[in-house]
Each structure stands twice: as C-alpha cells, then as structure tokens.
Amino acid sequence: xxxxxxxxxxxxxxxxxxxxxxxxxxxxxxxxxxxxxxxxxxxxxxxxxxxxxxxxxxxxxxxxxxxxxxxxxxxxxxxxxxxxxxxxxxxxxxxxxxxxxxxxxxxxxxxxxxxxxxxxxxxxxxxxxxxxxxxxxxxxxxxxxxxxxxxxxxxxxxxxxxxxxxxxxxxxxxxxxxxxxxxxxxxxxxxxxxxxxxxxxxxxxxxxxxxxxxxxxxxxxxxxxxxxxxxxxxxxxxxxxxxxxxxxxxxxxxxxxxxxxxxxxxxxxxxxxxxxxxxxxxxxxxxxxxxxxxxxxxxxxxxxxxxxxxxxxxxxxxxxxxxxxxxxxxxxxxxxxxxxxxxxxxxxxxxxxxxxxxxxxxxxxxxxxxxxxxxxxxxxxxxxxxxxxxxxxxxx
Amino acid sequence: xxxxxxxxxxxxxxxxxxxxxxxxxxxxxxxxxxxxxxxxxxxxxxxxxxxxxxxxxxxxxxxxxxxxxxxxxxxxxxxxxxxxxxxxxxxxxxxxxxxxxxxxxxxxxxxxxxxxxxxxxxxxxxxxxxxxxxxxxxxxxxxxxxxxxxxxxxxxxxxxxxxxxxxxxxxxxxxxxxxxxxxxxxxxxxxxxxxxxxxxxxxxxxxxxxxxxxxxxxxxxxxxxxxxxxxxxxxxxxxxxxxxxxxxxxxxxxxxxxxxxxxxxxxxxxxxxxxxxxxxxxxxxxxxxxxxxxxxxxxxxxxxxxxxxxxxxxxxxxxxxxxxxxxxxxxxxxxxxxxxxxxxxxxxxxxxxxxxxxxxxxxxxxxxxxxxxxxxxxxxxxxxxxxxxxxxxxxx
Numbered sequence: 001x002x003x004x005x006x007x008x009x010x011x012x013x014x015x016x017x018x019x020x021x022x023x024x025x026x027x028x029x030x031x032x033x034x035x036x037x038x039x040x041x042x043x044x045x046x047x048x049x050x051x052x053x054x055x056x057x058x059x060x061x062x063x064x065x066x067x068x069x070x071x072x073x074x075x076x077x078x079x080x081x082x083x084x085x086x087x088x089x090x091x092x093x094x095x096x097x098x099x100x101x102x103x104x105x106x107x108x109x110x111x112x113x114x115x116x117x118x119x120x121x122x123x124x125x126x127x128x129x130x131x132x133x134x135x136x137x138x139x140x141x142x143x144x145x146x147x148x149x150x151x152x153x154x155x156x157x158x159x160x161x162x163x164x165x166x167x168x169x170x171x172x173x174x175x176x177x178x179x180x181x182x183x184x185x186x187x188x189x190x191x192x193x194x195x196x197x198x199x200x201x202x203x204x205x206x207x208x209x210x211x212x213x214x215x216x217x218x219x220x221x222x223x224x225x226x227x228x229x230x231x232x233x234x235x236x237x238x239x240x241x242x243x244x245x246x247x248x249x250x251x252x253x254x255x256x257x258x259x260x261x262x263x264x265x266x267x268x269x270x271x272x273x274x275x276x277x278x279x280x281x282x283x284x285x286x287x288x289x290x291x292x293x294x295x296x297x298x299x300x301x302x303x304x305x306x307x308x309x310x311x312x313x314x315x316x317x318x319x320x321x322x323x324x325x326x327x328x329x330x331x332x333x334x335x336x337x338x339x340x341x342x343x344x345x346x347x348x349x350x351x352x353x354x355x356x357x358x359x360x361x362x363x364x365x366x367x368x369x370x371x372x373x374x375x376x377x378x379x380x381x382x383x384x385x386x387x388x389x390x391x392x393x394x395x396x
Numbered sequence: 397x398x399x400x401x402x403x404x405x406x407x408x409x410x411x412x413x414x415x416x417x418x419x420x421x422x423x424x425x426x427x428x429x430x431x432x433x434x435x436x437x438x439x440x441x442x443x444x445x446x447x448x449x450x451x452x453x454x455x456x457x458x459x460x461x462x463x464x465x466x467x468x469x470x471x472x473x474x475x476x477x478x479x480x481x482x483x484x485x486x487x488x489x490x491x492x493x494x495x496x497x498x499x500x501x502x503x504x505x506x507x508x509x510x511x512x513x514x515x516x517x518x519x520x521x522x523x524x525x526x527x528x529x530x531x532x533x534x535x536x537x538x539x540x541x542x543x544x545x546x547x548x549x550x551x552x553x554x555x556x557x558x559x560x561x562x563x564x565x566x567x568x569x570x571x572x573x574x575x576x577x578x579x580x581x582x583x584x585x586x587x588x589x590x591x592x593x594x595x596x597x598x599x600x601x602x603x604x605x606x607x608x609x610x611x612x613x614x615x616x617x618x619x620x621x622x623x624x625x626x627x628x629x630x631x632x633x634x635x636x637x638x639x640x641x642x643x644x645x646x647x648x649x650x651x652x653x654x655x656x657x658x659x660x661x662x663x664x665x666x667x668x669x670x671x672x673x674x675x676x677x678x679x680x681x682x683x684x685x686x687x688x689x690x691x692x693x694x695x696x697x698x699x700x701x702x703x704x705x706x707x708x709x710x711x712x713x714x715x716x717x718x719x720x721x722x723x724x725x726x727x728x729x730x731x732x733x734x735x736x737x738x739x740x741x742x743x744x745x746x747x748x749x750x751x752x753x754x755x756x757x758x759x760x761x762x763x764x765x766x767x768x769x770x771x772x773x774x775x776x777x778x779x780x781x782x783x784x785x786x787x788x789x790x791x792x
Contacts, residue, residue, distance in 0.1 A: 276719030
C-alpha cells in the first residue's frame with residue numbers, strides 16, 4: 001500500500017459529489033471520477049458531506065477527568081472557589097497529565113477536531129508539570145492533531161508571586177502563547193497582570209489569549225486596556241480574548257465603539273456559547289468584522305461535568321444561544337468552528353482546496369445547516385491523508 | 397413465545413444490578429437472579445442504567461417537517477410573523493398530518509419517550525384537520541406511546557372569530573386539554589381569551605395548558621389572571637403554563653409571591669430551557685414546590701430548524717441553561733423529564749416499582765448525572781413490556 005488515499009463520492013461543503021485524491025498528506029485532486037492510483041487506500045464516502053477539520057480554539061485538556069470514574073461536581077459558584085477546589089483535587093488525585101491530555105484529545109479526534117489551542121495550567125504549586133504533560137502528549141499525537149499551547153496562569157499572576165517567572169519559562173520552553181485571566185476580578189490589579197502578560201509576549205514575540213469572565217463595565221474596561229496595549233506594542237492580529245461575556249451585556253452605545261476597537265486591533269473573540277452567562281452577540285461581531293472562534297472550554301473536570309469535545313455540538317450551542325435559525329446563520333456557526341479557528345490559530349494549508357492539507361471530516365447529511373442541528377456521527381475523520389477516526393471512534 | 401419479558405443485569409436509577417420481570421405489560425419482580433419463565437423473551441441489559449420512560453410534556457408533532465427534505469428557516473423574528481409564515485407554508489406543502497405525527501413520534505420513541513403532550517394547531521383555516529391527523533396517528537401508535545392532545549389556538553382566539561367554536565368542538569371530539577397563547581401579546585385581549593379558554597375547560601371538565609411567551613410584567617400580569625381563574629373555577633392541579641419566560645425576568649420581590657400563587661393553585665410550569673429567551677429558574681421553582689415539566693417544543697418546522705425529540709438532551713439543555721453542575725441538580729433535570737411530566741400528565745402506574753407499567757429505558761452509563769451530560773444512545777426502550785427501540789432505532 002502507498003500513502004495515497006482516494007475518498008470517493010463525497011460532497012465538499014454539501015456541494016456536488018466529487019472524489020478527493022490525497023497524496024503525501026495533501027489534497028491533490030478534487031473532481032468526479034478519479035481512478036484510484038495503484039496501492040492507494042480507497043474510502044467510499046457514500047455521498048457524505050465533507051467539512052474541513054474542526055478547530056477547538058479553547059480547551060483545557062490537562063484539567064480533565066475524562067476516562068476516570070465519575071466525580072460529582074463540588075465547587076462553589078465563584079471563580080475563586082472553583083480554583084481553590086481544583087487545586088485541592090489536583091493534590092488528591094495526582095493525575096497523569098499526559099495520559100489525560102491524550103484521552104481527551106482522542107475524544108476530540110473522534111469528533112473531527114484536528115487542531116487545538118490548549119490553555120495549560122501553570123501556577124506556583126504545580127510549576128510546569130501540566131505544561132510538560134501537554135507537551136509530551138502533543139508530541140505523541142503530532143501526526144494526528146496539532147496542539148497550540150497557551151501558558152495559562154489559572155490561579156492568578158500578581159496575587160501569586162513566582163507565577164510570572166514560571167510563565168516566562170514556559171514560553172521560553174516552547175509554549176506558543178501567553179495567557180491571562182480576569183486581571184481585575186481575580187488578580188485585583190488589571191494594570192499589573194496585563195503589564196506582565198504583554199511583557200512576556202513582547203519578550204518572546206508570542207501571541208496572547210486572555211480569559212475574561214469579568215462582566216459589564218468591568219469587563220469592558222479591561223478589553224480597552226488590552227486593546228491599548230495591543231496597539232502600543234504592535235501586536236495587532238496576535239491577541240485573543242476568551243469568553244468576553246461583557247460583550248453580551250453592553251448597550252448599543254458601548255458595543256459599537258468596542259467592536260471598532262477589536263477590529264482596529266484585530267483582536268479575536270473566543271466564545272463557547274455559555275449556558276448561564278451572557279453571550280457575545282455572534283452575528284453582530286462577525287458583521288462588524290471581528291474574527292470569532294470557539295472551543296469546548298472545560299470538559300468533565302473540577303469546573304464542570306459538561307462537555308463532549310464535539311465542535312459540531314458546539315456550533316449547535318452557539319446557534320441556539322444566539323437564536324440563530326436561518327441557514328445563513330447556522331452556516332456562520334460552522335464557519336466559526338472551522339475557518340474562524342483556523343484563522344486565529346494561524347493554520348497554514350487549511351481548507352478543502354487543492355493544495356490544502358488533507359484534514360477533513362465526512363458526515364452523513366443533506367445540508368450544512370442540518371449538520372448543525374442534527375450533529376451526526378462522524379463517519380470518517382482524515383488527518384494528513386490518514387484515517388484517524390471511523391464512525392465516531394478514534395482508531396489511532 | 398409468551399408476552400413475558402425478562403430484562404437481566406440492569407441498574408434501576410443507577411443502583412445495584414437486578415433483573416426485571418415483566419408479565420402482562422406490568423413490572424412484576426425486580427430483584428437479582430430471576431429465572432426466565434418458559435417462553436419469555438430475555439434481554440441482557442449489560443449493567444445499563446434503567447430510567448422510567450421519558451415524558452415529552454410539550455411538543456408540536458403536527459407541525460413538523462421531520463423526514464422531509466431540508467427546508468431553510470425563513471420566518472421573521474416575531475411570533476406573529478412566524479404564525480403567518482407557517483400558515484403560508486401549510487398551504488404550500490399540504491402535509492399529511494398523520495404521517496408527520498407518526499414520523500416524529502417514532503423518533504421520540506427511539507430516544508425513550510413514551511408519553512407525550514401534543515399541542516395541536518387549530519384555526520379557522522385548517523379547522524380540525526391537524527387534530528384529526530393527530531388523533532389518527534395517536535390511535536395507530538397507542539400500544540407504544542401515549543399521546544395527550546391539547547386543542548391549541550396557534551393563530552389566536554379573540555382575533556380570529558370562529559376559533560372558539562373549533563376549540564370547543566375539538567374538546568367535544570376528544571382533545572384532552574384546552575390550550576391558549578399569549579392572551580395579551582397575540583390576541584390583545586387577555587380577559588377575552590382567558591374567559592373563552594376557561595369557559596371550555598369548565599364546560600367539559602378538561603385541563604388547561606397555555607403558551608405564555610409574553611415577558612416581564614406583561615407575562616406576570618397574565619400569570620396572575622390565570623391563577624385567579626384557576627382558583628375561582630376550582631381547577632387547581634389541572635392548569636399548566638408553558639414557557640413562562642417572564643419567570644426568568646422577575647426580581648425577587650415579584651418572584652416569591654408569584655411562586656406562592658403557582659403552588660397555591662397547583663399550576664405546573666413547562667420549560668424547554670430556551671436558548672435565547674429568559675429561563676424560568678428551575679431549582680428555585682422546584683424548591684418552592686412548583687411542579688416543573690419539560691418538552692421538545694417545536695422540532696424542525698416553520699418555527700425552528702432545531703430539535704431531536706430527545707428528552708435526555710433536553711435535560712442537558714435545562715441543566716446547562718440553569719448553570720447546574722452538581723449531581724443533585726443534574727438529577728433534578730432527570731426528574732423533570734420523567735416524574736415531573738408524569739405528574740402533570742396524570743400518568744397512572746408510572747415508575748420503576750413492582751406494579752408499575754413496564755415503560756422504561758436502558759442506557760449505558762456509570763451514574764445518573766453522567767447520563768445528562770453524555771446522553772448515550774438508548775440501548776433498549778421498553779413500552780408495556782415490549783421492545784419498541786433498540787440502539788437508538790425505533791423497531792415498531
């Protein structure tokens with residue numbers, strides 16, 4: 001057998017039937033009636049729809065209890081209580097981080113996700129242990145899934161001396177971005193945390209992705225601080241804000257200028273379509289020109305029992321929380337979980353065109369919009385021209 | 397073969413393994429190590445969890461395009477625009493109502509729903525055609541699923557003369573309840589619509605289930621009108637309010653007295669956990685003693701492209717929209733989609749005790765809470781002791 005793959009009878013983006021020929025991990029031809037080269041593997045797509053691989057732009061692989069016995073949620077409702085509870089459980093459970101990362105990454109692969117941005121916990125208690133676990137698993141899985149790593153100060157930066165140095169070290173040792181979290185709400189010092197985070201980004205030339213749960217005016221205040229620093233340091237296009245619940249709370253007089261600020265500084269917004277927090281208005285953001293991406297966020301961990309690592313389900317939740325009903329808006333959610341994420345992660349060769357990397361998903365369905373509401377089992381997941389999942393099961 | 401059924405190695409409500417012996421459609425024994433009677437069918441439950449059958453307490457089977465080619469959503473955002481668009485499509489598509497009802501009911505069965513309350517459209521254009529279609533399908537499916545029918549004036553009552561008489565006739569011809577819809581927001585005459593609806597209920601001794609989308613103070617005003625009439629006519633325990641978005645908008649000074657009013661008049665609340673409307677606070681309602689039930693609402697019809705008729709998914713959506721994370725609260729959502737609905741629908745012999753009707757679902761999983769977040773395929777669905785679905789497929 002060669003490494004060639006011929007996927008027959010599939011409909012890219014729900015269009016007309018074609019065959020897709022992959023050689024060397026790249027889509028080489030995309031037309032009807034391709035003859036299989038000698039030795040090629042052949043897959044019959046049975047008129048399934050082809051989408052480019054999903055991009056999970058915000059996940060916490062290193063936190064998850066995936067694959068372990070059920071653990072009832074027991075944390076209090078505040079971010080601070082959840083952090084403290086997680087730290088307690090971390091000591092108690094002593095998880096093998098690389099094993100957990102790999103378990104959940106395989107689940108994501110089974111759902112068609114082949115590109116991930118992972119926020120890895122770094123604090124003065126665990127040091128770089130989670131980071132090293134993620135990097136080890138990332139290396140093992142690198143032929144199937146790409147994992148971008150954000151050095152994430154889950155327990156705060158300013159309020160936890162020593163964290164800044166650890167973040168610096170993580171980036172020096174290969175983390176792709178520097179993270180942050182509620183500079184005001186958690187660290188009580190927005191200027192202090194942002195100076196540290198942007199300082200590290202400047203020092204190593206990496207991007208930034210900041211968790212911002214703080215709502216209303218407090219959230220908006222910090223978004224402006226982030227935008228100012230992005231402009232001052234010439235980081236346009238390299239900064240993301242995750243959650244940004246406050247965008248779902250601003251009135252029109254504030255929202256318009258805020259979106260302008262995001263567009264001017266090419267700051268991307270990650271929303272997972274939260275169930276019980278305000279939702280950034282997805283259609284409005286996209287119409288204004290803001291790049292929106294999405295992710296699973298926490299999955300079956302100390303923060304939440306929820307989550308399936310399924311970005312098609314995530315598209316449904318985004319649509320449902322935003323009141324989307326038309327095909328056009330349902331398609332927008334698919335764009336968010338595919339091309340939106342690819343743009344933010346800077347993926348090269350992403351897409352379904354000839355010359356793109358052969359990372360795609362085949363699912364049974366009639367239209368793109370139907371995929372969002374019905375979320376069918378992924379029939380085939382192809383990574384770099386190799387079958388990595390079949391009928392919802394990862395076969396790595 | 398006899399009609400006896402022995403389900404081996406299952407865990408009722410995620411408890412210890414037992415066998416369940418069913419004869420004559422009734423659960424007769426529920427203990428370990430039951431020997432199969434001669435001629436009995438035997439099912440190996442493989443340590444799956446057993447739940448009582450799901451109750452879909454609010455669905456619109458007669459509206460659905462389930463099983464038809466994908467139809468992009470095209471209605472405007474208001475209730476009135478959606479009603480007019482639906483009427484237009486009804487003329488255009490000329491659906492076979494009984495066929496559509498049966499299609500979607502089979503989907504519901506495949507997901508473990510065996511008891512349904514259906515709001516059937518009645519207006520001056522279609523008359524009782526949808527009602528008759530539902531009644532015909534109901535009759536065909538009656539051995540597998542129970543369907544309670546609400547005569548529902550989708551297009552309004554006061555504003556559409558002739559509707560009151562049709563509703564009256566539907567109830568006379570066998571509808572089990574009389575419905576209503578936004579007496580203020582749609583009919584512009586809360587007193588007028590409620591007098592008609594309660595008049596029919598009084599005349600025939602049937603229950604009432606009113607759609608109330610109107611929000612805030614306008615919704616609360618109508619809830620008080622409904623409660624007054626419930627008390628005056630001695631209808632406590634026979635009235636439900638569906639949606640009641642306003643309960644998710646009232647401040648504490650209004651919410652407490654409103655819940656007291658609901659409890660005093662034993663008015664049940666149906667919430668489907670809406671994605672982009674305020675959510676009645678489920679835990680608060682239950683703690684106050686209000687009976688809460690749930691349903692799929694519209695499914696793939698002129699109102700919405702969403703919906704799967706899966707009440708386990710509905711439990712997830714309820715939990716997620718209410719910010720539920722603990723096992724206790726996740727269990728509450730399961731109670732809402734099973735026993736809550738059974739109480740409101742007045743189902744006799746419902747449950748998993750000896751003597752109950754053998755209507756239950758077997759799913760693979762570790763804990764009850766896990767079922768809510770993971771929503772596994774229904775391995776077996778048993779209706780009156782007969783297997784009606786297997787591995788997610790209706791086999792009627």
